[in-house]
Structures are given as C-alpha cells and as structure tokens.
Amino acid sequence: MKRRDLLLAAALSPVASLAKAMPNPSLDALKKIGRAALAQGAVPADPAALRAALGLHRHATLSDHTGSLNAKVAEDFAAGHTVQVDGWVMSETEACVCAWIALQEEGA
C-alpha cells in the first residue's frame, strides 16, 4: 500500500474506523461512497465548499483534523445532520470525507 493511502486511511476514523474489516484493504470503497454521495447531490461537489464543510484549513490534510472530524460526526448525528447514500444513513461529515477523498483522487 502506498504511504499516501496509509495516511489517508489513518485519517478516516471519523468515517467510523473506515476501512476496518475491509476484505481487501483499499480506499476504493471510500471513493465509491464519495462518488455516490456526489452523484446524489448529498454533499457539495465543489472541493472548496467541501473543505469548508469539513472545516479543513487551506493546506491541512484530513489526518490533521482527525479529532475534530470525529467530534463533528458525533455532532452531526446528535443534530440529525445526516444524508442517505444508497439507503445507508451517514453523517454529513462522513459523506463529505468520502467525497473529498474521491475528488482528491480525481486530482480535483
């Protein structure tokens, strides 16, 4: 696995220990979720807006924000800020993280 993927994965705890128990450790799943969330219009499609939604500073990576994202996920659920992706109820932050990863991969 690429170091970059590992770092990304490490950043993904806010998305519920993301990647935990994936049969083949890969970020593909996250990207797929992200793309689906984008396609549904459940999250902003614009990277800048996504960054803002996630509260990411200009040069920061997801892993810099793990603690705050975790808290944001819990806050989302407490406040009912959820979206449905293919029937699954996700927090808006979770969906944004996945979308952000998807866009990153696409070189956005």
Next chain:
Amino acid sequence: MIIDARSLPDGEVIDADICIVGGGPAGITLALELSGSPLKVALIESGGIYYEDETQQLYKGPNLGFQYDPLDEARLRFLGGSSNHWSGHAMRLAPVDFEVRDWMKWSGWPITYDDVAPFYDRAQPYFELHEERPYDIAYWADRLGFDLFDLNPDLLENVSINQSPPTAFGYTYEDALRASENVTVFLNANALNIDSTSTASEITGIDLACIDGPRLRCEAKRYVLCMGGIEIPRLMLLSNKVQNTGIGNGNDLVGRFFADHAAIRPAARILAGRNAPNIDLYAEPYEFDDVGGMFAAIVPSDDLLRREQIASFIFHMFPAARSPGDLAIGQLTKQLRGKGNGLAPHIQNVLTDLDGAVNGIWRRALDTRDDLITREWVGPWLGFECVPNYDSTVHLVEETDRFGQRQIALNWQLTDQEMRTVKRATELLASEISRTGAGRVWTDVLSEDYDWPSFVARGKHHCGTTRMSAGPDTGVVNADCQVHGISNLFISSSSVFPTNGYANPTVTIAALSIRMADKFKADARAGSL
C-alpha cells in the same frame, strides 16, 4: 350469574340498574368493578362462551379505504371479545397524549394523564401483570441485568411494555362472573337498537335478539356501550328512530375519526455495532413466574412531541431474522449481493463503528474481520399514531346481516402527516443509533420516492369513532364518557380516545371502565343514578 339468553321467553324484559352491552375487556372490567356493589348489573353479550361462526358473521363489513384486515377477522364476537386473540401488550398513554398540540387539529383530551393514573394502577391486575414499578424500564433493566440503548432523553426514550399472559377476559373471568350475585351475563343476546325518549335526551331501553331465538329488551337506569370501536358507532347509527342520523349523532361525529396504530415492519435494518446493547430485552418479553412479563421498546420523549410537528411512534427492536413480512430485507439482500449499484457491500464493510482510533486501523481491520461477519442485524418495527382525521370513518352500508341490520364499512384514511411521522421517526432512530455507535442504519423509508409498502400492519385498535371532548361540537362523549346530551348513555372503549399515542389501548380502556364504575357507585350512593 351467567345465563344463555336463548333460554328466556320471547318478549322478556331484563331489568337492571346498569346495562352493559358487550363482554370484552371493557364490559367485563366494568362488570367486575361493580360486582359486590348494591347495583343490579346486566351484561349483554352477543356471543357465547366459545367462538361460533354464525355469531362471528355479524361482524362482517366491507373495507373501503386504506388496506385493512377483513372486519370479521379484526375482532372476535364471543365472551371476552377480541381479548380472545389479542397479543397482550400492555402500555399506558403518555402525558403528552392528553394534551392539545396546536399543530394537530382535534388533539387534546378533556382529561389529563393524572386523571387516569390511579385507574391505570388498578387496571394492572386485570391483565395479570406485575405491579412493582411496572413501567419503570431503567429499574427493571438494571435489576434483570440487561443493557438498554443509550439514547438522548430529549429525543427518544426506552419504555417498558408489559406482557399480559395474554389474559383472555372471558376464560379468565368466567368463574368470577358466574359467582357474582349482582352481575348477570346474558350470552347470545345481540343489541339491535337503542330506544330513547322523544327528545333523545334519555335512553329508555335496548332491544335484543338471539339468533333463531327470542327477542328481548333490557331496561336500566344507565346503559354502557362496550362493543368495541366499530360496533359501538354501528349500533348508534342504526338507532335512528328519534334522531334520524343516529342516537347521539346530532353533530355528525359518530363514526368519524377512525384511527388505529399502523406499522412498518421493519422500517430499517441496523447492522449492530460494537456499542450495541444486547437486544434480548427488546426482542422478547422477560417472563416473571407468577404474572406476565415485560420487554423494552423505543419511543419519542414527550418533549420531542411537544416541540415537533410529529405524531407519536414506537420502535420494537427485533432481530431481523425474526421480522416477518420483510420487504426491505429483500431489497437489502439484493443490494448486498451486488445487484444494486454495488455500493452497499462497501458501506457495510466501512461504516461499522465510530470508536476507531487513528493508529493501527489496518491492523485492527485484519484482526477483527470475523467480528464483523458475525454481527447481528436488527430490523426495527415502527408503529405509529395516526392523527385525528375527520374523513377517516366507519359508516353504514346497504348490505345487511342476518337480522336485517345494515353492516358497517370501514373507510380508513391516512394523511401526509402519517408519512411525515414515519420518516422523521426513522431519521431520529438512525441518528441516535449511529451517534451512540450502536450500529449503522440502512433504510428505504427516507428516500424521496418512498410510498406505503404493500403491507402496512394494523394494530386492530379501533379508536376515535365516538371521541371524548369538552363539548358536543367536537366529540361524542364528555369527560365522564357520557354521550353528550343523553343523561344515561355511556361508552367505554378505545372509541372514546381522541388521540391514541403509541400505546396499545386495552389497559387504558380498562382504566376508563374502572373510573366509570367508581362514578356509578358514587352516584348511586348519592342517590343520583
């Protein structure tokens, strides 16, 4: 005493202080509460001790509205009434259910929870239920060593449902009725007509008939209709000799506002997470040795219902494998097998709990893969309150029964509000389950194009058709369950419930019967019966 009315001579007039029509939980509780008092009580029951097909046929009537059970299957017509096939789930209404909610037209009872509370306590033994803090779920979960969902009490709460054995009132109380010196049960006697004075302000007698048997009449000081929420309006509408719209129906409200509890089974699928409690106490009743038992469910907090424009609801957290009639399972399975857009397996793998630490994700992932595979699915059933709806009715139709009496039709109507309740309830549960790490939730209920499934379960709780109200312009009976404007006609039934919350109705029906018995005894003592 129990008498077969078919053995009486034709034309016999049964004389009593109190004439109770209908020997289900409402009528039997009332009769037993009056047993031992100086009042002479006649309990008129259409059926016998056992089920008979020709009597049951009298319950036939068409369904014209939203999906419903055939009316001759949705209730039973012999001693004990529908308690001969009920499930025995016993619950109390919540304080908020009695309150006026501004957004919910026609909401609000003319009495409060506190007015009923003491009678709830006294109703408990009739259902063979435990009496020690029966609805204190935290106390019992702790005492029995079960965990509960850790919910935000401002939104959702765990509640206790008491599980009656279930008590079949005819079978259980036959001996007590037989032994009573002042209560006489007349079996196989069908009430066909209520007679009143020419001003319809007082009842003078009720005409009775046995199948292929004598015609009789009961004359009493007071009359109480206890035939259930469909048959009570039927008899009132049929009794139209003086008031041509039916007795007590001067304002065209008898038979309106039919409401029941409907249910989506299941409304979601939960992949249980690491923080999920063992759901045993939710899945099936914990049984006590000498009385019934109890189990847990999830309901809205009173404050949520006061804050939001949402009717009441209840989630039964059943293991998915035990959820029959499960449309969503099929859809989910299809998705999990990759026939959808292929996304579900990834989400299933990914969104499993919220407690992962940053370091070592991959390592843990590999170590605990088996864990995930063995995780349980929960398929919460969502029961919900239907708001009072003027156009949801039972009404007479041209078809007749063997006595030539017009049948009653059910035209149950749901509104957009019920769909809003279903969606919001599901959204709240999904958020709370996810927030607490109890699991991840999949549902089709929240999709924009969601419509009522082909099977929406019904509680067979027939409410609202003779609703209780402060005045005659908004209901049929007053706070004492006396028909507005008729001095000696009373009703005990879920038909008097103006709204019905999430709770199954029968304990409340019994509580109202006990309250009525107290009033009758007090009135008799005061010489004002």
